[in-house]
Amino acid sequence: MRLDGFGLFVNDMGKMIRFYRDVLGFEIQEAEDTSNVYLLKDGTLFLLYGRTDFEAMTGRTYEYVKGLNGHSELALYVDTFDEVDAAFRETVSKGAQPVMEPTTEPWGQRTCYIADPEGNLIEIGSFNRPFHR
Secondary structure, rough: OOOOOOEEEEEHHHHHHHHHHOOOOEOOOOOOOOOOEEEEEOOOOEEEHHHHHHHHHHOOOOOOOOOOOOEEEEEEEOOHHHHHHHHHHHHHHHHEEEEEEEOOOOOOOOEEEEOOOOOOEEEEEEOOOOOOO
């Protein structure tokens, strides 16, 4: 098996699409009014699933975390420490919820956290060098 992408089950599809598109720069692959939306970021597939549509499809109900949650994180990388600071300021100015201001950690990473409109954590970090996979 190969990892194809990562998805979130969302309550307000329109608000979440606008956040990931307009604040974080993800490319939308489908119309905004669908129940499953495919977004791309740097060649990685990112999916948003409407909760009620997913429950109807699977014939089950699920519990969802409300508010700011520590269930998972989405990690974004920038090449320099200055870009971490700039990305934090820019995303917060566009509506991201600030969670942790940029900080240089003892292991050499500069990192910060924001949250999307449904409380999912997003890390923006750098080791002050270009990303190498």
